Amino acid sequence: MKIHEYQAKEIFARHRIAVPRGKVVRTAQEARQAVADMGGQAVLKAQVHAGGRGKAGGVKVVRSAADAEKAARSLLGSNLVTHQTDSRGVPVNSLLVEELMDIRRELYLAITIDRVFRGPVMLACAAGGMDIEEVAASRPQDIFTEPIEPVLGLMPYQTRRLAARLQLPGAAAQSAAQVMQAMYRIFTENDCSLVEINPMIITGDDRVVALDAKMDVEGDALFRHADLRGLRDRAQEDPLEAEAADKGIAYVKLDGQVGCLVNGAGLAMATLDVTNAAGAPPANFLDVGGGADDEKVASAVQIILSDPAVNRVLVNVFGGILRCDVAARGIVLAFQRKGADLPLVVRMLGTNVDEGKAILRDSGLKVTFADTLNEVSQAIRRRG
Amino acid sequence: MKIHEYQAKEIFARHRIAVPRGKVVRTAQEARQAVADMGGQAVLKAQVHAGGRGKAGGVKVVRSAADAEKAARSLLGSNLVTHQTDSRGVPVNSLLVEELMDIRRELYLAITIDRVFRGPVMLACAAGGMDIEEVAASRPQDIFTEPIEPVLGLMPYQTRRLAARLQLPGAAAQSAAQVMQAMYRIFTENDCSLVEINPMIITGDDRVVALDAKMDVEGDALFRHADLRGLRDRAQEDPLEAEAADKGIAYVKLDGQVGCLVNGAGLAMATLDVTNAAGAPPANFLDVGGGADDEKVASAVQIILSDPAVNRVLVNVFGGILRCDVAARGIVLAFQRKGADLPLVVRMLGTNVDEGKAILRDSGLKVTFADTLNEVSQAIRRRG
């Protein structure tokens, strides 16, 4: 679960990471007032769950209260399109108004889970403020990593080593070490999958300040973080994806026309590969997930049918936990509720497959059955 | 470092371990008022750093405010002698006045470090309120242990297992599990060497309450617990032992007459064995410790000489970190300051031994030199 920069900065500040003075505003008038209070100049930052905000025009430096009002008016209520969003972008409903900082250097710091190490690692790079994935791809040797052994935590020798590699002078090195320790506490205490500061700046007077702040909280751990659940901002999520997530369905909107209903993430990805290979791009990734009953299947199909781009539906269900008759009933329910008439390619295998096929056959829906992935491929191609 | 029951209970309460309602009082008048406020009956518990308080008369149940005043008057200002103290006992300067509890069962719970496991273990016993070391000696099978792996912490299956072994019914089992989790947090967060609840009671209405509370904080870790350092009560410590501890000297008062100055705990223990075997019981254990200069040695010798039981002094120094000449200078300094005239048996080996011996020889003190432990043994026997 992503949270906003200003929310992450509140958490950072509680852990004594220095952040710029700032105020969240939701109207142009508030923005004007906030900038006036800050002495007439500030930076306005669109609060959206997407990277690449700066290049997309979501960050504006203003030199007067009037400027601020104008800039805020243009940003608030708009949708921001960045390289990380789709073409619709994400809505800008709030701005973070922050003091302008005297930036001498921009660094990158993050903690995430390393699968090979099977634990958290701290990443640091002297080239902050940039697209870190680009650095990782082009100059991997410029990214320094420290694995953090859970039983010890982040050790001082590691923060010293990172500070040395970032070539920080004495005072800044010590402040940076404190920031790193705080980041690790934030990471573990909040079950984060990512804590990132990009850029972390060194000011002209050698202070270390988190200019940006990113925290992703692991969704699976939210059950033990009641305080964090309230930070979710549904407005930032794709409505269909959010609806699906609420029901325990993994749904990702894609650009094609074939609506896909699959059980299991691996089989769902395989299904994308098959339809793509058949020249029929999928409209979505959908894994109906574990513990699905007919209502959950129906919800999944309704979500698929809610996408106007979908012109046919592919069902690929391997009956195991999810029985084929249950899946079939859910599909029929959803088509009836939506009054949908789209053609269906259905491949079902496993538990209660005959009952499932019978239900679909008797439903009046335009069903083509396929038994193998090859047949699926052919059927989808034909229907395209 | 030991802290008082009432201090430990304040920490327990912050971690949501249920403790009886109580109030610390320092005068008989306060005791009277406190008991009156509690409805006229209560238990008064002497706040001392020693076990075996109950048997020694340090815990009194009172049934009226007047009783309370009387009992408090007899306790406050007295010295309590228990099987864990020496014959002088420890001073009672405060009482904990607590509500009387409806006790159905008394249990024992503790966390300490297990050397073999190299980590913390939780101990539990159904026979609470007793001398647990007696149970450990006579019925070890009645003490249940759970090793706690630091990276995981105390796991729910372990608290369930202990609750089952203690034969706790459902509700009490859950409360006890919460208490155990809190004890582990207290143990780790405060660098304890011991957290103990004896007895932990089950009340008539199945509540789980810490009737007593013991916390020993590791002295070596106090540097990172400023909040705990203030809890030290020097009045509870042997004045000489406390003075020694302040100077980084390990000193333990014993019952004999030979004052011992040794460097190194192992050699100090060996020295006790040697003097005891020679029929000349030591007056103390003393390890002058690392980084000793002449002032520190002088302090150590002054502490030895402050014990009126001491009638001769044995010096056993292996010059390594501590040079023999430094030790000798410290000894002479102390004898001069104290105007002492006691005979000395001195055994010195190692760095600068000749200079050391020369200093002592020229000091005018009544020194007998010994080169080996056998000679030490003979010299001490002769002097006895």
Next chain:
Amino acid sequence: MGILLDESSRIMVQGITGREGGFHARACMAYGTKVVAGVTPGKGGQVFENKVPVFDSVEDAVRETGANVALIFVPPPFAADAVAESAACGVPLIACITEGVPVQDTVRLSRYLERHPNVRLIGPNCPGLINPGAKCKVGIMPGSIHRPGRVGVVSRSGTLTYEAVSQLTNLGIGQSSCVGIGGDPVIGTSFVEVLKLYNADPDTDMVVFIGEIGGSMEQSAAAYIKEEFTKPICVLIVGATAPAGKRMGHAGAIITGESARAEAKVEALRQAGAAIIPTPADIGSTAQALLRRMR
């Protein structure tokens, strides 16, 4: 014959009194698996399906029934505890089916398990494992699609494993064992560890290996295959057409960095000498061709 499970495997189901646990315990029993115990704290003394005694603790279950395999269905908040309990009791094989275990729980568990070298965890978030020849199913896979034989299957995904097995069985190719190692970022047993077991198993002639985008576990497997693996192996990597940066269902399927991409994985495995399965539809046929070449 086969790996990890055999006729002497005695299964204990943790969470047997739950809906999922009960359903799959029954399915395992119907397949022929020796389910000897269930564990649900507070429900000790019950009897599941008139056959299987339920215990309050793993300790009791193991002592009373000699269970030597744990199959875990308890909900995510309690899954780490269930794994630790079985590990502490020395249960040598633990399959944790539970989906949604917090990653930091698994991280800590992984360190705990390092102290128990005789305990192996499969999962979490996995379909479990099966040995069709031994009629032993420890997981949620549909038993009916399997057939005893001499091909080993290993995969990160559940239903995709069934797909693979189904294609094999349809062509008459039986399986020595099938292991779903799980889709979470941190898991108990890696591809390499399973491949080592297959390498040493005299009853496995060939391996079908199903990887996916995300992480670099397939590259580690490639290195192992190149260095030490002695048997024919064919590999499918799914997710080649998944869009970059998008989260695809389970945490295993996020694309991060070059090595996580399907092309990089396919290339590493090709260079290691594995036969590449071109599309998910070709699992069975590729395996069949490879088997024919062996003869």
Next chain:
Amino acid sequence: MGILLDESSRIMVQGITGREGGFHARACMAYGTKVVAGVTPGKGGQVFENKVPVFDSVEDAVRETGANVALIFVPPPFAADAVAESAACGVPLIACITEGVPVQDTVRLSRYLERHPNVRLIGPNCPGLINPGAKCKVGIMPGSIHRPGRVGVVSRSGTLTYEAVSQLTNLGIGQSSCVGIGGDPVIGTSFVEVLKLYNADPDTDMVVFIGEIGGSMEQSAAAYIKEEFTKPICVLIVGATAPAGKRMGHAGAIITGESARAEAKVEALRQAGAAIIPTPADIGSTAQALLRRMR
């Protein structure tokens, strides 16, 4: 010849710019030890005694000097960090002299070190170790009392080890190695581990073992001696006359429970076949008698 140290040992002193670290680094060098590097964060670039380069980090020191033994004198709050730093850099032998390291730090360190099986920690709160034949002293023991020879010494205590060595040397009995394992409740290397090394060392004929009250490490050693140890061994346990329940200097010397008492330890070791040294004055003579019997 001897254990753990030899002519190829290259010592790095962590905390070399401190008072104690500097003093003992000089003493080690005077003994003939190859002190090749010092480490003090923030003091990199200095040169100690015009000979030994000081580095900011262990990583730098190891890379530049090939140091393969760490000798640690940093103050207690930083000791765990210093040990972890050397362990992470793969330094195979670490002697931590520092006294007063919080026990919970050592507990956590012990787990970390389990993940580094090629790294051995001696201590903390120990005098270090010495190999007189190799002229290699890694610790705070007075070098002059040692003499090259074929008796191994192992002890929990510092000055008492010197006592033992001194008695041996005075009788002309040289030492192959002497190891002080440290007096804290949790330490890196136990008696058993050192005994195993002596057992395998062709240049050690006999061992002098000095234990003390507290804990049960001596009993573990007794079990090992009984089962596997093949050389003559004589044992002193100190603290027999220490009063129960009293804290005696270091945390190792608290009496808790039956097994912690001196009598229990002596009895266990006697039954394991060790020769018992009757009093601290008899270390040398007991060893001498045992050596005579060997011939």
